[in-house]
Amino acid sequence: MSFVPGLEQVVVAETEVSFVDGENGRLVYRGEWAKDLSEGHSFEEVAYLLWNGHLPSAAELEVSQAVWSQQRELPQEIQAVLDAIPHETGMMSVLRTAVSALESQAYAYPPTVEQAAAITMKLPTIIAYRYHRLKGTTPVASRSDLGHTANYLYMLRGVEPSPVHVRALEAYLILLMEHGMNSSTFAARVIASTRSDIVSSLTGAIGALKGPLHGGAPSHVMNMLRGIGTKDQTEAWIRNKLESDGRLMGFGHRVYKTTDPRAVALRELALRLSASDPWLELAVHVEEVAIRLLEEYKPGKKLYTNVEFYAAAVMNAIEFEEELFTPTFAVTRTVGWSAHIIEAAQGRLIYPDAAYIGKLPAAAAGATTP
Numbered sequence: 001m002s003f004v005p006g007l008e009q010v011v012v013a014e015t016e017v018s019f020v021d022g023e024n025g026r027l028v029y030r031g032e033w034a035k036d037l038s039e040g041h042s043f044e045e046v047a048y049l050l051w052n053g054h055l056p057s058a059a060e061l062e063v064s065q066a067v068w069s070q071q072r073e074l075p076q077e078i079q080a081v082l083d084a085i086p087h088e089t090g091m092m093s094v095l096r097t098a099v100s101a102l103e104s105q106a107y108a109y110p111p112t113v114e115q116a117a118a119i120t121m122k123l124p125t126i127i128a129y130r131y132h133r134l135k136g137t138t139p140v141a142s143r144s145d146l147g148h149t150a151n152y153l154y155m156l157r158g159v160e161p162s163p164v165h166v167r168a169l170e171a172y173l174i175l176l177m178e179h180g181m182n183s184s185t186f187a188a189r190v191i192a193s194t195r196s197d198i199v200s201s202l203t204g205a206i207g208a209l210k211g212p213l214h215g216g217a218p219s220h221v222m223n224m225l226r227g228i229g230t231k232d233q234t235e236a237w238i239r240n241k242l243e244s245d246g247r248l249m250g251f252g253h254r255v256y257k258t259t260d261p262r263a264v265a266l267r268e269l270a271l272r273l274s275a276s277d278p279w280l281e282l283a284v285h286v287e288e289v290a291i292r293l294l295e296e297y298k299p300g301k302k303l304y305t306n307v308e309f310y311a312a313a314v315m316n317a318i319e320f321e322e323e324l325f326t327p328t329f330a331v332t333r334t335v336g337w338s339a340h341i342i343e344a345a346q347g348r349l350i351y352p353d354a355a356y357i358g359k360l361p362a363a364a365a366g367a368t369t370p
């Protein structure tokens with residue numbers, strides 16, 4: 001048996017949920033281009049596709065929207081859990097704890113689309129509730145006449161959201177809804193393969209997404225851009241970072257050996273939203289310089305812009321605070337995770353191997369080899 005660090009290119013599952021074409025920079029959700037879906041469809045339509053394998057008919061969409069919008073409210077005990085978490089706890093930890101506390105018979109094994117939808121609908125409410133509590137403002141009740149995306153903005157801001165912001169956030173949410181066998185999805189599938197429940201799988205996935213090498217990157221992108229400060233300091237700053245063996249946040253990807261297609265789509269979106277924003281101008285300049293210098297310092301590694309670089313730009317353009325960046329990623333990735341959880345819950349227990357490189361007890365050392 002050979003050891004492959006990071007399981008790179010090791011096939012761990014067969015899936016019908018999505019196809020990440022790393023060589024050509026393309027992303028497919030159940031037979032549909034993710035970019036096309038992000039331009040002409042709603043959050044609910046794409047969630048329906050990922051969960052059911054086909055886009056909904058008008059009647060299916062109407063029924064789903066009506067049922068799902070009734071699932072947004074938080075049980076009292078979840079509100080109590082949220083109120084008990086210390087103020088300084090980060091929003092991703094809060095989200096992980098609140099989702100974990102949803103545990104009940106309603107979410108028992110086996111995972112179902114109904115369970116997936118019921119939990120997905122609650123994530124924005126958890127975030128918005130906590131957001132208001134931290135600010136000392138009153139949490140805003142959801143509005144069943146609004147779609148999932150518009151309602152998320154409404155619950156955060158307490159005013160009718162602008163259609164431009166709703167459309168931009170909807171495109172962002174759809175582009176980040178699903179992405180093959182990334183670390184958090186793999187974590188979710190491992191837990192699901194033990195026949196554990198959907199709440200446990202999603203809790204593990206949120207924990208994995210939080211890391212700065214995964215969904216935690218956008219706020220580090222903001223720090224990097226703040227550190228660079230101006231266009232004329234870009235090259236020196238990046239050289240310094242790469243010479244001290246640092247990583248440029250928002251660049252590089254395990255699967256994409258070209259620009260991440262979602263980064264292309266989000267860059268277009270950010271430019272449409274705020275082309276004249278000096279911050280965005282700096283980001284575009286940093287991208288150009290970073291790609292050139294990554295090739296100089298890491299020749300042949302094919303390090304390009306990943307989704308997180310322009311995710312930060314879009315979040316910024318729709319005036320989201322940094323504490324909401326990764327939680328908002330989780331709001332949408334819950335759909336992809338749960339589609340995988342439903343798939344993996346019927347599969348074989350995931351149980352890889354490890355090569356033991358430690359010591360043997362003295363008595364066994366000569367007698368047995370590991």
Ligand SMILES: CC(=O)SCCNC(=O)CCNC(=O)[C@H](O)C(C)(C)COP(=O)(O)OP(=O)(O)OC[C@H]1O[C@@H](n2cnc3c(N)ncnc32)[C@H](O)[C@@H]1OP(=O)(O)O
Nearest residue numbers: 213214215217246247248249250251252253254301306308
């Ligand atoms: C939604 C998402 O999760 S997208 C990813 C968000 N994360 C980031 O943007 C963090 C920055 N990027 C990275 O750390 C990496 O590119 C990852 C984690 C995304 C992928 O990591 P891996 O596939 O494990 O690549 P690995 O860490 O083996 O890097 C391969 C080589 O490229 C270099 N490299 C990879 N990414 C970067 C980067 N962003 N900056 C500088 N060098 C990099 C590594 O130093 C390594 O070089 P070496 O072979 O000379 O040691």
Ligand SMILES: O=C([O-])CC(=O)C(=O)O
Nearest residue numbers: 179181182183254255307
């Ligand atoms: O696939 C990955 O490595 C991480 C990522 O881009 C995602 O989950 O969207």
